[in-house]
Amino acid sequence: MIEITINLNGKKISDRIEADTLLIDFLRSHNCLSVKRGCETTNCGLCTVLMDDTPILSCSMLAARAAGHTVYTLEGLQEEASSFVGFIADQGADQCGFCNPGFVMNTIALLRENPDPTDDEIRAFLAGNLCRCSGYEGQLRGIRNYLNSLKEQ
Amino acid sequence: MEHKEYKSINKSVRKKDAMQLLLGKPVYTEDIVPDNALVVKLLRSPHANAIVKTINTKAAKLVPGVVDVYTWEDVPQSRFTNAGQTYPEPSPYDRLIIDRHVRFSGDVVAIVAAENEKAASKAVSLIKVEYDVLEPVLDFRTAKDNKILVHPEDNWVAPCEVGGSNKRNLVASEENTHGDVDSVMADCDIVLDRTYHMKAYNQAMMETFRTYTTLDRYGRLHVISSTQIVFHVRRILSHALGIPKNMIRVEKPRIGGGFGAKQSAISEVYPAFVTIKTGRPAMIIFTREESQIAGSPRHEMEVRVKLGADKTGKIRVLDLYTLSNSGAYGEHGPTTVGLSGHKSIPMYTGSLEAFRFNFDVVYTNTMAAGAYRGYGATQGIFAVETTVNELAEMLNIDPTEIRNMNMLKEGMIMPAYYNELAAACALDKCLEHCKEMFEWDKKYPVRDMGNGKVRTAGMAMAMQGSSISNVDVGSATVKLTEDGTYMLLIGAADMGTGCDTILAQMVAECMDCSVDDVAVFGADTDASPYDSGSYASSTTYLTGKAVEKACAELKTKMCSIAADILGCDSEEMIFEEGLIRRINTEQTVSMREIGVKAQVSNTKSAESSVSHSSPVSPPPFMVGMVEIELDRLTGEVTIIDYMAVVDCGIPINPALARIQAEGGIVQGIGHTLMENVTNDASGRPIESSFMQYKVPTRLDMGNLKVEFEHSYEPTGPFGAKSIGEIVINTPGPALAHAIYRATGVWHRELPITPEQIAMTKSSKE
Ligand code: FES
Ligand code: FES
Numbered sequence: 001m002i003e004i005t006i007n008l009n010g011k012k013i014s015d016r017i018e019a020d021t022l023l024i025d026f027l028r029s030h031n032c033l034s035v036k037r038g039c040e041t042t043n044c045g046l047c048t049v050l051m052d053d054t055p056i057l058s059c060s061m062l063a064a065r066a067a068g069h070t071v072y073t074l075e076g077l078q079e080e081a082s083s084f085v086g087f088i089a090d091q092g093a094d095q096c097g098f099c100n101p102g103f104v105m106n107t108i109a110l111l112r113e114n115p116d117p118t119d120d121e122i123r124a125f126l127a128g129n130l131c132r133c134s135g136y137e138g139q140l141r142g143i144r145n146y147l148n149s150l151k152e153q
Numbered sequence: 154m155e156h157k158e159y160k161s162i163n164k165s166v167r168k169k170d171a172m173q174l175l176l177g178k179p180v181y182t183e184d185i186v187p188d189n190a191l192v193v194k195l196l197r198s199p200h201a202n203a204i205v206k207t208i209n210t211k212a213a214k215l216v217p218g219v220v221d222v223y224t225w226e227d228v229p230q231s232r233f234t235n236a237g238q239t240y241p242e243p244s245p246y247d248r249l250i251i252d253r254h255v256r257f258s259g260d261v262v263a264i265v266a267a268e269n270e271k272a273a274s275k276a277v278s279l280i281k282v283e284y285d286v287l288e289p290v291l292d293f294r295t296a297k298d299n300k301i302l303v304h305p306e307d308n309w310v311a312p313c314e315v316g317g318s319n320k321r322n323l324v325a326s327e328e329n330t331h332g333d334v335d336s337v338m339a340d341c342d343i344v345l346d347r348t349y350h351m352k353a354y355n356q357a358m359m360e361t362f363r364t365y366t367t368l369d370r371y372g373r374l375h376v377i378s379s380t381q382i383v384f385h386v387r388r389i390l391s392h393a394l395g396i397p398k399n400m401i402r403v404e405k406p407r408i409g410g411g412f413g414a415k416q417s418a419i420s421e422v423y424p425a426f427v428t429i430k431t432g433r434p435a436m437i438i439f440t441r442e443e444s445q446i447a448g449s450p451r452h453e454m455e456v457r458v459k460l461g462a463d464k465t466g467k468i469r470v471l472d473l474y475t476l477s478n479s480g481a482y483g484e485h486g487p488t489t490v491g492l493s494g495h496k497s498i499p500m501y502t503g504s505l506e507a508f509r510f511n512f513d514v515v516y517t518n519t520m521a522a523g524a525y526r527g528y529g530a531t532q533g534i535f536a537v538e539t540t541v542n543e544l545a546e547m548l549n550i551d552p553t554e555i556r557n558m559n560m561l562k563e564g565m566i567m568p569a570y571y572n573e574l575a576a577a578c579a580l581d582k583c584l585e586h587c588k589e590m591f592e593w594d595k596k597y598p599v600r601d602m603g604n605g606k607v608r609t610a611g612m613a614m615a616m617q618g619s620s621i622s623n624v625d626v627g628s629a630t631v632k633l634t635e636d637g638t639y640m641l642l643i644g645a646a647d648m649g650t651g652c653d654t655i656l657a658q659m660v661a662e663c664m665d666c667s668v669d670d671v672a673v674f675g676a677d678t679d680a681s682p683y684d685s686g687s688y689a690s691s692t693t694y695l696t697g698k699a700v701e702k703a704c705a706e707l708k709t710k711m712c713s714i715a716a717d718i719l720g721c722d723s724e725e726m727i728f729e730e731g732l733i734r735r736i737n738t739e740q741t742v743s744m745r746e747i748g749v750k751a752q753v754s755n756t757k758s759a760e761s762s763v764s765h766s767s768p769v770s771p772p773p774f775m776v777g778m779v780e781i782e783l784d785r786l787t788g789e790v791t792i793i794d795y796m797a798v799v800d801c802g803i804p805i806n807p808a809l810a811r812i813q814a815e816g817g818i819v820q821g822i823g824h825t826l827m828e829n830v831t832n833d834a835s836g837r838p839i840e841s842s843f844m845q846y847k848v849p850t851r852l853d854m855g856n857l858k859v860e861f862e863h864s865y866e867p868t869g870p871f872g873a874k875s876i877g878e879i880v881i882n883t884p885g886p887a888l889a890h891a892i893y894r895a896t897g898v899w900h901r902e903l904p905i906t907p908e909q910i911a912m913t914k915s916s917k918e
Contacts, residue, residue: 018271033184034177036409038359039441043843046359074177081176089171092808094589095816096649097174098359098409104175123851130843132359133409135815136851138808 003057004067008032009076013074023049023056026063027073032099034074045129048102049073055109068115074101080108087146099131107143116147155312160870161661166668168651170407180407182379186365190434191220193424195272196263196847197447198255201836202301203287205253205262209281213265216279218272219779220431225253225262228426232308235418235483236523237385239685241626245317245324246310247484250393250422254304255284256481258837260496261651266435268429277843289755289836293453293478294660296322296515303481303516315487317514317598324479324489324514329494331568337470341461345544349536350883350902351530353453353478354823355840358526358850360409361444362420368429369402376403376425381415381527381646381675382686389418390425394581404677411648413524416688418483429907446838449523452489452514453478456536462473465549468501468541475512475533482521489524494531496616496772498569500537500580503561506570516598518836524688524889526817527881530617538613538683538886543899545886547655551597552612552890553588557581558798560614561651561774563864571622573769577864577874580774580799586862587612587692587776587798596780596794599894605786608793611890612778613755615882618770619875620691625766627695628682631660631703632760633711637744639664642762643675644684645696647748651809652692656700658805659870661744663704665731666744682762690875693805697870699765706761714750714757715742756895771866773874774800777818777883788910790826790892793853797883799859802866802874810876814859817880823849824881825888829904 005014007025013030024047026033037059038044047059050072074081081104085094094100103126108127110117117125122143123136131139173180210222230251243707251261263280267273290301304319311317316326338344364378374396380386383403385485391398408415424435439448459472475493479486494510541559545552561567563578587593596610621626630642641660647653657671665669675681684696712726715733719726724734724862728741733742751759777797781790795818802809827847831839840846865872885903893899898913 010435033179036181036359036865038361039843041441041842041844044359065585085172085175089167089175090165090808092165092168092171092651092806092812094168094171094174094649095651095812096359096408096410097170098181098649100175101177104177127850127852130359130848130850132357132412132820133816134812135817135819135857136854137815137857140851 004064006071007070009096010070018081019064021063022059023061023063023066024058027058032073032075036101038099045106046099048101048105048129050109052079055106072090074105077108084143084146088139089144091138091142093134093142095133099129103129103139119144159662159871161658161668163803163807164652164658166291166658167380168654168804169657169673169746170653173838174407175480181360181409182363182377182406184366185377185406186436187434189309190365190436191266191268191427191431191438192273193435194265195261195423196277198260198262199258200284200286201258201291202287203254203255203284204287206283208263208418209235210263213276213279216272216276217745217884218268219276220266220268222276222280223251223263223426224376225251229395229768232310233389235422236390237416237418237686240486243313243315243487244485246312247256247304247482250426250474257520257804259520260481264423264426266431267296272526277320285296290322291518291832291836292805293476293515293517294455296517297513298354303518307691308327308579315843318563319486324483326512326513327488330509332854334472337394337507338459338461338472341469342401342464343462345460345540347540347901348455348457349539351453351535352903353450353520353531354413354451354828354830355445355448355521355846356412357846358410358412358414361441362439362448364420364424364426365434365436366427368394368432368596370639374401374425374428376401376421378405378421379408379415380405381648383642383646383686384683385686386418386421387678390421393422393424394429403749405646406759408648409704412526413528413688414449415648416524419807422746432824441843442841445841446520449484449521451525452522452529454493454532456493456532460538460540460544461901464548466502466544466548466555466558469504470507471498471505471537472502472509473498473533477512477514478517478519478522478760479514480517480519480521482610484521484523490514492529495570496530496547496618497533497537499567500561500614500616501559502561502565502567502569519832526820526878528878531882532887534615534882535885539889539899542886546893553584556584575865579862579864582862583717583774583776583798583800586860587778587796588847590798590858590860591778591794591796595776601696602782606782606784607895608780609891609894610778610780610885611894612776613883613886613890615879616773617690618772619694619781619869620767620770622767622770625685625689625691625695626683626764627691627699628684628762628764629656629696629700630760630762631683633744633748633751635745635748637748639666640669640898641671641700642681643673643674643696644681644686644691644747645708646676646687648687651806652687655805655809656697659700660704662871663701681833682764685721693873694771694869695765695767696872699763699796701870702765703763706763710757710759710761711747714747714755714759718742723785771868771874773802773876773879774862775879775883775885780886781888781891781892781895783892788907790907792822794858795854796858798862799880800862800864800878801876802864802869803872805871805873807861810861811859814878814880814889818857818884819849819854819883822854822886823904825885825905827904827906831877838859
């Protein structure tokens with residue numbers, strides 16, 4: 001067992017964990033249930049969270065490696081997400097929703113880095129976020145409509 | 154037929170759960186399991202065909218935290234099917250919870266229950282098994298009447314006569330003929346005889362199979378599972394565990410996708426067994442690997458098409474033989490295969506003089522197949538549409554023209570579709586619309602881009618059904634509350650498709666209220682009215698009609714309660730604009746007053762529960778067109794545009810219908826270009842993770858554009874037909890067509906990978 005401290009969603013959390021605990025399991029056990037597992041092989045993007053503002057796959061990182069770092073899950077970014085997810089809802093592109101948290105987290109990272117992306121930049125940035133339901137196009141339309149709404153303001 | 158102006162129907166309303174999902178709320182099975190639940194893990198067979206000679210669980214049981222380990226000796230010995238289907242169950246009873254005879258690489262050998270995941274995994278690794286390894290039947294072409302039997306047991310039962318026999322490795326077999334096929338064929342100018350092969354694709358829904366079970370406060374088994382079929386799961390568990398149905402409650406939370414995978418009880422039985430044995434809460438979460446190797450994928454099929462035509466392109470006769478691979482167990486085997494003929498041949502009703510459709514469904518020692526969106530139609534349509542495209546190319550007729558000459562039109566009787574009338578069919582309009590939107594005439598010609606790349610186009614038509622006629626039951630309960638809002642209770646399962654919302658839109662339309670005034674609850678076998686579940690493209694069409702009928706009945710009841718309030722006869726009352734009005738007076742009673750009255754000194758309930766079943770299964774129709782760029786050197790295919798026009802009757806929620814279409818098209822693109830399912834020589838699956846099983850990303854699909862042509866289905870709610878399944882059917886044949894245009898080679902096996910394109914080309918050159 002090792003003791004780690006993580007700044008999680010703006011709060012310092014200390015816990016004793018097994019050395020091989022994955023970050024995704026640590027986060028889920030700390031009530032960050034938005035973090036989803038879709039594979040075991042870093043291929044789906046469902047487990048995306050932000051560590052020190054960078055999107056990472058929490059299924060393939062040891063919790064111990066996050067010690068001393070700042071981690072945000074969707075639980076901690078509700079307001080930022082709320083600014084754009086309604087546009088995706090208007091497309092019906094939320095569908096089953098299981099991929100949504102990882103997709104929303106990566107979209108947050110995208111928009112922080114590049115507030116005015118082209119469609120191709122959006123596709124490229126989010127390429128690692130699989131979605132089996134929506135066919136992706138509705139997610140893209142949602143983000144596009146959000147960006148257009150900012151320009152109209 | 155034109156429809157009237159609706160307030161809530163044909164409107165793109167947001168899904169009721171949209172914000173919960175988009176903001177990551179804990180609404181899925183794994184999110185609501187309590188900490189004290191036992192973790193259930195399965196030991197799976199590495200062998201495709203073997204008998205468990207000895208099994209030693211001593212060391213496993215000694216692992217700290219392990220509660221128990223169960224083997225074939227511990228489970229009930231009566232066979233059941235885990236296919237979720239209506240009575241009489243078409244799939245054979247060929248499963249045990251754990252069978253001593255393991256029949257595919259991935260079949261269950263032992264169940265471990267432990268306090269935590271680590272202990273469970275450790276215990277699984279410590280179980281010692283001695284197998285008597287048998288030779289497997291792996292190639293489905295050699296399975297029928299093979300001397301190796303997948304199910305040699307004597308207690309194999311077929312509850313429904315479908316032509317199967319376990320002593321022949323046969324799950325089902327049938328022959329259908331209409332007209333004099335052989336003499337029409339002999340009289341044809343052109344006969345194409347082609348064989349097509351489609352693999353056992355995985356649904357790859359992002360949420361793998363998972364179930365949580367516990368005993369409720371009455372000691373009943375309470376199951377919370379990611380399932381499309383709560384009532385069927387109740388029956389399956391009752392059969393498997395030998396406990397009465399009223400001692401089981403099955404409920405689904407939100408579901409992370411299903412696409413048919415969750416129309417079989419893949420994960421439920423294991424934790425349920427543990428909970429019954431231990432009295433403790435238990436959960437199982439399939440790994441992605443387990444979902445890939447022991448799920449319930451599409452049936453691998455080989456479809457042989459014999460098409461006879463005259464030299465003008467008139468298609469006179471179709472003769473199909475489908476061989477379907479059900480894998481190690483027979484779930485959905487007898488039924489999926491039927492669609493390969495019944496939902497491909499009728500598209501050519503316009504010109505067909507005769508048809509034949511025969512099939513065999515066989516057992517092999519591979520992963521058991523199940524239900525996957527399209528359910529056999531996908532395989533049949535790939536075969537028939539590709540053959541028709543080949544005929545067009547051969548005769549130098551534009552493929553859209555050859556469709557116009559031969560296709561089904563509204564008002565025709567479809568002999569190949571149970572003699573049903575095509576009462577609502579805008580297939581011809583879909584073709585015209587798609588052709589124009591896609592700019593077919595511009596894109597169809599082969600265009601050399603001058604850099605080793607070539608641009609071409611391909612097309613296909615598709616159909617499906619709407620519910621299983623004379624079989625499935627959709628139900629709805631609508632209740633009025635005392636503040637005038639409504640509750641809708643359903644047994645259909647919203648697996649992300651948005652059925653909760655579209656059914657609420659129907660209540661809102663009927664009751665003249667806002668969609669927000671309708672809360673939806675489902676699905677729960679204790680609370681929901683019986684419903685077959687969400688599959689077979691049935692929810693909008695069947696459960697929707699039940700909603701419409703329940704609302705009509707509720708209105709009558711409300712009129713009666715309102716009459717009591719006014720002290721008059723209920724015949725004098727009518728429902729009008731969200732109020733009950735006494736005819737020829739200004740007297741009205743509000744919903745709120747009726748809701749309150751229903752709770753005070755009242756003998757009439759302000760709720761209605763109605764079941765509905767349909768004698769017909771009206772097909773939706775679709776046309777898809779694709780433009781690709783093919784790299785002649787590498788064989789790489791890049792999709793430029795995929796455009797489709799769908800006739801799903803009146804779309805209840807156009808935004809959700811469109812997303813269904815887009816999602817289905819992308820899955821179809823996956824099957825056609827990248828997803829593959831293969832086994833090694835000993836029968837072990839190769840594509841066991843997302844590393845090897847390549848699901849399309851947002852870089853693989855090009856631009857999608859979907860539009861609608863309306864028809865009005867008189868038997869559907871508000872003119873609606875289905876949308877969920879048909880949308881996966883056009884990419885296979887349309888892409889194979891475009892690839893032919895670019896290379897001159899017809900690929901009749903999917904997926905068509907760059908390697909295959911490059912290699913086939915070079916062997917020809
Ligand atoms: S769970 Fe799939 S990438 Fe992390
Ligand atoms: S919405 Fe279901 S996987 Fe994306």
